[in-house]
Amino acid sequence: MIVIILATSVLVSILNEIDTALPTNTAVAAVAPVISKNNNKVTVDKFGIRKIYPTKSNGTEWYINMSSPLNDKSFSLSGGGEKTSNSSLANATSLNGHIIKEPDGSYQVYGVRKTGKYDFSVRMNVNASDIAKWWKNIEMTGYVKVVTDTSSGAALDWYARGRLHISSSPCEGVAYHAGLRADGSVYWQKEIWHTGGYTDFRSNITATHSLLGRWVGLKIIMFNINNDSAVRLQTYLDDNATNHWKKVADVVDNGGWYADNPNDLFYSANCGRSKDYIVTNAGPIATFRSDNMIWDFKDLNIREIQPPSDVKVDTIKQLTTNTSSTYNPYVFGNATQEWIDKEHNVKILFSPSPEYPSVGNLTQLGFNVQDLKTGSHLNNMTATVTVINNSTANIGTGISKGTPNGDFSIFKNISAPNGSFSVKDHFLQAGM
Incomplete structure (x- = not known):
């Protein structure tokens, strides 16, 4: 029997008056970038890389020294949370990591071997010591090539708005984290305190194929909106390293994005922050992090940006449920499976076709989202579902938009007669 896993992440957004460029959070909904223009000419940074947003007038900019990265007092290398000063990095190496210049002028970086999650961990930190120049509304950019990944958890994780993460x-360890995994998937995650204040992932989707052995451009962007009451988070990729950028993730945090840990653990740190604290503050340290990989980089930079002035995000509520279920549609027929998230007042109904998977290569799956208290339907939903088999090979994706009870289709390439499947972390976006 072949087990089919339905896997995406559930995100329900209630949208009222919003700008048309607000997030869709679907992997297939990548759109052309909002490239800054001046007299119809695309503006670029010091390295010739296209800007998504313009640099703020008199804003802070940092560019890596491609001749000698460590010959920069604002730049330091650490691994797995330990602090390392530049003065200890003799010959560009330390007990915490290594930076080696490659023949093509790029640099290879990797940490020390460690058991578990932090194998080869690297933290390249950029410190803006002057409080007036702390990192808040920023665009972090660089080109990367994964040389080796040592586990399925291999990922780049770039973050800002906090201090030391120890x-x-x-x-002090507060941040928005933008991830790009070696397999080509992306995510956003919030850290309210270190280490008990992590949330679940948002926009946890496949954006491209494996990064092994090829150059890819990565931009992560964060800026405040709604009079500094909410934060917009975006990820762009230059998938072919040709300076053509596409947006692959777009998330708004204006509350309701909660830390995962139980209340007693979360509040034990006594940070004075709510469990869905919105990180609108600036911080002195921005970090280019990686775990479980050896990778090459070039042209890393951070710019303080001028966010667009016309973005309006009113009464947005983003909700997440991590409930999962497994059942056999041949047994349950048309029975509707419910996911109830009391914390966020949402009920999600998900119904497989009883014919699954006997209708050729097409599987119909119906869904709707309701307000848990009133039972009213949330309209204009989007759902994205990725199907993988028991060896985690991606075998199909389906998408549907615009109806409160619309079916969406999954195109699959294998047969699983009488096979059960599980629905874990399904992805939905709904608006009223």
Whole structure:
């Protein structure tokens, strides 16, 4: 029997008055970038890389020294949370990591071997010591090539808006994290304190194919909106390293994005922050992080940007449920499966076709989202479902938009007669 896993992440957004460029959060909905223009000419940064947003007038800019990265007092290398000063990095190496210049002028970076999650961990930190120049509304950019990944958890993780991320000062470790995994998937995650204040992933989707052995451009962008009451988070990729950028993730945090840990653990740090704290503050450190990989980089830079002035995000509520279920549609027929998230007042109904998977290569799956208290339907939903088999090979994707009870289709390439499947972390976006 072949087990089919339906896997995406559930995100329900209630949208009222919004700008048409607001997030869709679907992997297939990547759109052309909002490239900054001046007299119809695309503006670029110091390295010739296209800007998504213009640099703020007199804003802070940092560019890596491609001749000697460590010959920069604002730049330091650490691994797995330990602090390392530049002065200890003799010959560009330390107990925490290594930076080696490649023949093509790029640099290879990797950490030390460690058991578990932090194998080869690297933290390249950019410190804006002057409080007036702390990182808040920023565009972090670079080109990367994964040389080796040592586990399925291999990922780049770039973040900002906090200080040190160490257990001895837990409340300093606040950030928005933008991830790009070696397999080509992306995500956003919030850290309210280190390490007990992590949320679930948002926009946790496949954006491209494997990064092994090829150059890819990565931009992660964060800026405040709604009079500094909410934050917009975006990821762009230059998939072929040709300076053509596409948006692959777009998330708004204006509340309701909660830390995963139980209340007693979350509040034990005494940071004075709510469990869905919105990180609107600036911070002195921005970090280019990686775990479980060796990778090459070039042209890393961070710019303080001028966010668009016309973005309006009113009464947006983003909700997540991590409930999962497994059942056999041949047994349950038309029975509707419910996911109830009381914390966020949402009920999601998900119904497989009883014919699954006997209708050729087409599987019909119906869904709707309701307000848990009133039972009213949330309209204009989008759903994206990725199907993988028991060896985690991606075998199909389906998408549907615009109807409160619309079916969406999954095109599959294998047969699983009488096979059960599980629905885990399904993805939905709904608006009223």
